[in-house]
Amino acid sequence: MQTRLTEDELAVQDVFRTFFANESPSTVVREAERTGGFSTELWAGLATIGGTGMALPGAVGGGDATLCDLAVVADVYGAHLAPVPLIEHAVAARLLATIGGHDELVGELANGTPLATIALRPPVDGIARFVPAGAVADVVLAHVGDGIVLDRSAPSGETLPNTGGLALAHRRLTDDVISVDHAAWNHALDEWRGLTAAAYVGLGRRVIEMGVEYSRERVQFGVPIGTFQALQQGYADASTRIEGAHLLAHRAVWALETRQPDASRLAGMALLFAAEAARFATDRSMQYHGGYGFSEEYDVQLYHRRATAWILQLGDPSLEYARLADGEFGPAVDGRMA
Amino acid sequence: MDFSFPPEAEAFRSEVRDFLATNLTEEMIEATHDGTMHIPALHRAMAERGWLSGPVPAALGGGGRSALESVILNEEMQLARAPIDAMGVTVIVAAILLEHGDDHLKQHVVPRLLDGSSLACFGYSEPEFGSDVAAAKTRAERDGDEWLINGAKMWTTMAHIADYVLLLTRTDPDVPKHKGLSFFLVPLNTPGIEIQPVPTMAIERSNATFYDDVRLGDEWRVGDVNGGWSVMKTALKYERGIAGGQFLSPPVIDAAVDWAQNHTRPDGTKPIEDPTVREKLIRALIDVEVCRGFAYHCADLANQGVMFGVEGSMTKLFASESYKRHCRDFHDMMGAEGLLTHESADAHLGGRIEENLRHSPVTTIYGGTSEINRNVVAEGHLGMPRAR
Numbered sequence: 001m002q003t004r005l006t007e008d009e010l011a012v013q014d015v016f017r018t019f020f021a022n023e024s025p026s027t028v029v030r031e032a033e034r035t036g037g038f039s040t041e042l043w044a045g046l047a048t049i050g051g052t053g054m055a056l057p058g059a060v061g062g063g064d065a066t067l068c069d070l071a072v073v074a075d076v077y078g079a080h081l082a083p084v085p086l087i088e089h090a091v092a093a094r095l096l097a098t099i100g101g102h103d104e105l106v107g108e109l110a111n112g113t114p115l116a117t118i119a120l121r122p123p124v125d126g127i128a129r130f131v132p133a134g135a136v137a138d139v140v141l142a143h144v145g146d147g148i149v150l151d152r153s154a155p156s157g158e159t160l161p162n163t164g165g166l167a168l169a170h171r172r173l174t175d176d177v178i179s180v181d182h183a184a185w186n187h188a189l190d191e192w193r194g195l196t197a198a199a200y201v202g203l204g205r206r207v208i209e210m211g212v213e214y215s216r217e218r219v220q221f222g223v224p225i226g227t228f229q230a231l232q233q234g235y236a237d238a239s240t241r242i243e244g245a246h247l248l249a250h251r252a253v254w255a256l257e258t259r260q261p262d263a264s265r266l267a268g269m270a271l272l273f274a275a276e277a278a279r280f281a282t283d284r285s286m287q288y289h290g291g292y293g294f295s296e297e298y299d300v301q302l303y304h305r306r307a308t309a310w311i312l313q314l315g316d317p318s319l320e321y322a323r324l325a326d327g328e329f330g331p332a333v334d335g336r337m338a
Numbered sequence: 339m340d341f342s343f344p345p346e347a348e349a350f351r352s353e354v355r356d357f358l359a360t361n362l363t364e365e366m367i368e369a370t371h372d373g374t375m376h377i378p379a380l381h382r383a384m385a386e387r388g389w390l391s392g393p394v395p396a397a398l399g400g401g402g403r404s405a406l407e408s409v410i411l412n413e414e415m416q417l418a419r420a421p422i423d424a425m426g427v428t429v430i431v432a433a434i435l436l437e438h439g440d441d442h443l444k445q446h447v448v449p450r451l452l453d454g455s456s457l458a459c460f461g462y463s464e465p466e467f468g469s470d471v472a473a474a475k476t477r478a479e480r481d482g483d484e485w486l487i488n489g490a491k492m493w494t495t496m497a498h499i500a501d502y503v504l505l506l507t508r509t510d511p512d513v514p515k516h517k518g519l520s521f522f523l524v525p526l527n528t529p530g531i532e533i534q535p536v537p538t539m540a541i542e543r544s545n546a547t548f549y550d551d552v553r554l555g556d557e558w559r560v561g562d563v564n565g566g567w568s569v570m571k572t573a574l575k576y577e578r579g580i581a582g583g584q585f586l587s588p589p590v591i592d593a594a595v596d597w598a599q600n601h602t603r604p605d606g607t608k609p610i611e612d613p614t615v616r617e618k619l620i621r622a623l624i625d626v627e628v629c630r631g632f633a634y635h636c637a638d639l640a641n642q643g644v645m646f647g648v649e650g651s652m653t654k655l656f657a658s659e660s661y662k663r664h665c666r667d668f669h670d671m672m673g674a675e676g677l678l679t680h681e682s683a684d685a686h687l688g689g690r691i692e693e694n695l696r697h698s699p700v701t702t703i704y705g706g707t708s709e710i711n712r713n714v715v716a717e718g719h720l721g722m723p724r725a726r
Contacts, residue, residue, distance in 0.1 A: 002340040003638040236712035240652045247631030251341045269624040325616035
């Protein structure tokens with residue numbers, strides 16, 4: 001039992017925290033949003049420090065880091081809203097490595113080029129809709145009824161204008177099935193859930209931190225607003241939920257890494273809880289920023305919009321609750337439930 | 339990070355489960371409906387196994403079990419619906435005496451607490467001071483070699499069956515409130531003590547206790563004269579982080595699932611077919627996993643000798659607030675049938691959800707209200723200024 005970050009994990013955190021703090025300030029986030037939700041320079045920088053292949057097997061050129069290490073990176077990535085598909089690329093590349101037979105491609109992915117992603121939602125009529133980083137990804141993995149498909153058609157570069165400023169795009173996919181390992185696909189989706197939960201924790205912590213900083217400077221009624229219990233109680237609630245989400249997200253990732261029987265259940269739970277906790281935190285922080293929080297000038301709105309958007313890439317959260325309920329209680333028998 | 343328990347802790351979990359399956363009966367749980375949340379036979383059986391002394395370091399005469407095993411014991415007891423109140427308080431008092439008490443208390447009282455032959459209760463709150471507990475005005479004055487105690491305490495739950503009360507008193511009224519407090523362990527059979535029941539809207543009874551010229555030797559003092567606040571911090575640390583309450587929800591959720599799967603609504607459907615019911619159940623199960631994360635985190639910190647405060651407040655805040663929400667959600671789900679109390683033969687599973695619904699409001703109050711715990715998080719974790 002080690003519920004705090006290990007020395008190694010702290011070292012990883014330190015490296016990537018410094019990197020994202022320097023290379024992904026909000027000016028970069030804002031610029032990426034204007035140009036389709038992706039920063040080429042940031043991606044190249046991430047590849048240079050090994051961030052694109054850290055959790056891939058060393059045998060094919062990866063960094064052999066654990067999924068727990070990757071979750072630590074996802075946390076700081078979320079804290080800086082880094083406009084690059086760190087999680088999707090890692091999950092797609094890990095899936096390819098698991099499937100096997102694509103060592104050369106996986107080796108290239110480790111270096112960040114080409115850029116890979118996964119379609120979170122099943123394609124309909126050959127089209128995967130709202131693919132994360134779909135506007136820029138050179139490699140798309142998707143799951144059709146028969147199995148996993150690998151698509152290497154060129155991205156359009158056209159982003160669907162969206163709430164979160166994400167590089168979302170629909171993608172027409174090949175129907176060449178490269179694997180029928182459905183369990184590997186489900187595991188990959190669970191990795192996305194667990195890592196995105198960790199990113200939500202980083203986002204939530206940072207948006208609370210920004211709000212607390214603002215509450216020290218902003219004076220109303222002759223005193224800093226941080227002295228008001230109303231704000232303190234709201235931030236304390238938000239912080240408690242975020243720290244709870246942190247423990248759950250990392251337990252889920254650890255469970256995926258070590259193949260615990262409840263890993264998938266925990267990953268689904270972690271994503272739902274972390275997303276809600278982060279959305280609560282952004283709501284409180286925006287509220288306590290007053291009108292400025294709503295203005296484009298302040299960064300809190302960047303956090304608010306991404307907290308909203310990340311989980312919706314997967315679909316309506318109600319469907320995630322329903323999926324977990326099916327696992328817990330068996331499928332609903334009533335036809336109206338289908 | 340690593341969330342696995344060491345093999346000996348997993349073995350202990352199995353041992354506790356087997357013990358509870360054998361030793362805890364429905365009749366015992368039913369007997370707590372008299373309002374006293376304590377099962378003497380179970381308490382003694384646990385003491386015999388050395389489980390009460392478990393968390394106490396072996397060097398001090400305890401079982402020397404790791405904090406991980408303590409949280410397992412707590413978890414399994416709550417999952418099995420065993421009342422943990424008297425046991426928890428007694429073990430916490432023993433731990434406080436070992437940390438702050440002198441030899442008299444360590445040699446004469448602690449062994450009796452840990453072998454199950456004595457019980458202790460808390461005496462912090464007063465009729466006029468609850469959250470502002472440091473403002474306590476129950477007076478302890480020196481009288482020769484002795485102390486003379488006068489005052490009143492509220493919410494001295496278990497005092498009617500306990501042997502000792504851990505009493506917060508004012509020894510110096512002329513200094514800032516936190517600096518004039520002292521603790522005593524007061525034998526409840528000392529002349530001058532009166533115990534009056536305080537019935538509650540739940541099943542459990544509490545007490546008010548009154549102290550009229552109670553004479554006590556200095557050997558009953560716990561910690562330094564006017565050093566009571568540091569003892570209080572130890573007490574609250576144990577109470578919020580370790581003492582339990584993190585797993586009150588699972589038996590309620592079990593009952594709700596049972597109802598949802600077996601009850602037929604007027605339209606012929608079962609609640610479990612209803613997407614809103616399914617979502618509420620999953621939300622509750624997620625909250626339980628969050629509580630589990632917090633509980634294991636506090637245990638891991640304690641196990642590594644890390645003093646925690648904020649983490650205990652977060653745990654208590656989240657566990658009690660979510661438990662209250664679960665009780666309300668699933669009581670609502672049952673409609674009018676949920677109103678039946680355990681006295682009705684028709685009550686579902688002995689009225690378990692109704693009973694918890696009535697119990698739940700106190701959990702966000704006792705041991706530090708949610709508002710006080712949020713203050714602790716805001717100040718201790720977020721570095722916000724003191725706001726009261």
